[in-house]
Amino acid sequence: MTYSANIRAALEQELGGIKEKGLFKEERFILGPQKADISVEYPSGAPASDVINFCANNYLGLSSHPDVVKAAHEGLETHGYGMSSVRFICGTQDIHRTLEQKLTEFLGTEDTILFPSCMDANAGVFEAVLGPEDVMIADRLVHASIIDGMRLCASMRDTYKHSDMKHLEQKLEMHQDKRIRLIITDGVFSMDGDLAKMDEIVALAKKWDAMVFTDESHSSGFIGKTGRGVHEHCGVMGEIDIITTTLGKGLGGASGGCVSGRKEIVELCRQKARPYLFSNTVAPVIVSGAIKVLDLISGNTERRDKLEWNTNYWRQGLTDAGFDIKKGDSPIVPVMLYNAKLAQDMSRDLYHEGIYAVGFFFPVVPQAAARIRTQLSADHDQAHLDKGLAAFKKVGEKHGILGLGKKEIIEKFGK
Amino acid sequence: MDDQKKMILEYVIAEYLEEDDDQEIDCDTELISGGIVDSFSMVSLKRFLEKKYSIQIPDADASPEAFDSVNKISDLVDRFKNA
Numbered sequence: 001m002t003y004s005a006n007i008r009a010a011l012e013q014e015l016g017g018i019k020e021k022g023l024f025k026e027e028r029f030i031l032g033p034q035k036a037d038i039s040v041e042y043p044s045g046a047p048a049s050d051v052i053n054f055c056a057n058n059y060l061g062l063s064s065h066p067d068v069v070k071a072a073h074e075g076l077e078t079h080g081y082g083m084s085s086v087r088f089i090c091g092t093q094d095i096h097r098t099l100e101q102k103l104t105e106f107l108g109t110e111d112t113i114l115f116p117s118c119m120d121a122n123a124g125v126f127e128a129v130l131g132p133e134d135v136m137i138a139d140r141l142v143h144a145s146i147i148d149g150m151r152l153c154a155s156m157r158d159t160y161k162h163s164d165m166k167h168l169e170q171k172l173e174m175h176q177d178k179r180i181r182l183i184i185t186d187g188v189f190s191m192d193g194d195l196a197k198m199d200e201i202v203a204l205a206k207k208w209d210a211m212v213f214t215d216e217s218h219s220s221g222f223i224g225k226t227g228r229g230v231h232e233h234c235g236v237m238g239e240i241d242i243i244t245t246t247l248g249k250g251l252g253g254a255s256g257g258c259v260s261g262r263k264e265i266v267e268l269c270r271q272k273a274r275p276y277l278f279s280n281t282v283a284p285v286i287v288s289g290a291i292k293v294l295d296l297i298s299g300n301t302e303r304r305d306k307l308e309w310n311t312n313y314w315r316q317g318l319t320d321a322g323f324d325i326k327k328g329d330s331p332i333v334p335v336m337l338y339n340a341k342l343a344q345d346m347s348r349d350l351y352h353e354g355i356y357a358v359g360f361f362f363p364v365v366p367q368a369a370a371r372i373r374t375q376l377s378a379d380h381d382q383a384h385l386d387k388g389l390a391a392f393k394k395v396g397e398k399h400g401i402l403g404l405g406k407k408e409i410i411e412k413f414g415k
Numbered sequence: 416m417d418d419q420k421k422m423i424l425e426y427v428i429a430e431y432l433e434e435d436d437d438q439e440i441d442c443d444t445e446l447i448s449g450g451i452v453d454s455f456s457m458v459s460l461k462r463f464l465e466k467k468y469s470i471q472i473p474d475a476d477a478s479p480e481a482f483d484s485v486n487k488i489s490d491l492v493d494r495f496k497n498a
């Protein structure tokens with residue numbers, strides 16, 4: 001036994017430190033499937049409360065859709081429960097190829113490779129494609145999984161200020177002596193809900209001979225007229241070299257991710273990407289469900305249209321009520337509160353009003369940028385939104401923040 | 416403040432502070448340990464210095480400690496300018 005009392009004490013102390021800083025995360029138990037109306041046990045052991053979910057990435061409301069569940073059942077029957085193999089040994093079924101082809105078509109790219117998750121796709125893609133003679137130039141607000149992937153790659157790393165095209169251009173110019181310049185961005189930024197200026201990014205890439213990478217995890221299925229992503233929204237379909245996205249949010253919400261883009265890049269991932277080579281294949285049940293998801297949304301924009309309507313209604317409702325929300329075109333709507341304690345208090349009060357929406361604060365978001373992040377779903381009906389807005393108004397009034405801007409809120413509550 | 420320090424300070428402010436930042440930076444401000452410059456963004460600072468002053472700073476010398484303030488960065492540049 002080498003787990004000595006000293007080691008235990010040291011680790012306990014570290015956990016204590018996390019608690020002291022107010023950063024300790026406690027999970028809430030959802031009793032039943034993911035949808036707009038959920039029953040939650042929190043804290044552990046407490047009687048269940050019925051609340052409306054405003055914090056899932058279930059954008060299209062497909063996580064528990066009967067057709068998707070049925071397709072998953074069928075996949076279980078026809079293709080079994082597991083494959084017990086990585087892809088390149090004996091883990092590739094006909095349905096894996098089908099799903100990859102459907103994703104290629106949906107995203108408007110040349111080829112696609114599945115990964116166990118988008119975290120894995122981001123962890124593997126840079127190292128597989130780039131070398132020491134290249135440079136990665138990333139927006140400063142990209143997702144943590146991209147940062148990790150960049151760390152694993154031997155190329156030079158640089159960053160540009162969030163969505164600052166002038167700064168990006170300076171960087172592209174500075175790195176002209178490199179073999180490959182790869183611009184790296186999220187399509188929709190997950191904490192702020194704003195969209196990358198993909199048309200301007202593509203134009204700069206052409207001007208300065210660079211490639212473009214975008215993570216479309218928070219847009220696949222619903223941003224753009226037919227839900228293809230931010231590249232569709234900005235009119236640059238077919239011009240993105242590397243897209244990563246997840247099957248764990250709008251596209252059914254189970255798990256799995258992919259790299260989609262230029263076919264040589266995808267092939268390099270198949271040959272070299274470590275999370276692809278050394279981790280088990282995506283389970284047949286999930287592949288079958290995801291194929292159904294793509295079939296449901298490829299020929300029919302009803303769900304993304306409803307989500308768009310919900311998003312506009314919600315953004316307008318919060319603005320009219322006097323909340324300070326981050327502007328954007330996505331169903332991620334952050335209600336800015338700036339102060340961490342205020343964000344926690346309001347989240348708790350909302351919960352008591354039957355609204356489940358989580359507060360975020362440093363270090364997940366920058367200092368003095370605490371917020372409650374709300375997320376819309378096509379599973380919400382207007383009645384859900386009206387109830388949500390009424391609760392937000394009541395709680396906002398209680399804390400006296402309606403109509404206040406950043407400066408006033410900080411004056412009143414501190415940073 | 417000499418021109419070189421002024422130049423580096425201006426670059427650091429333009430590169431790392433956001434427009435609505437109310438943070439003040441001088442030549443002694445701790446950049447890395449103070450959380451203003453992260454290890455990712457240090458690379459472009461090194462590249463900028465190398466191009467600006469036509470020097471080569473070996474990776475072994477480009478430690479976070481050596482980049483932790485404008486004064487320290489300026490000392491580092493001097494070392495390689497005269498090397």
Ligand SMILES: Cc1ncc(COP(=O)(O)O)c(C=O)c1O
Nearest residue numbers: 117118119143190217246248257
């Ligand atoms: C922008 C972004 N990329 C990647 C991921 C990771 O996706 P996955 O859950 O498939 O690993 C997330 C999820 O949190 C995300 O928000």
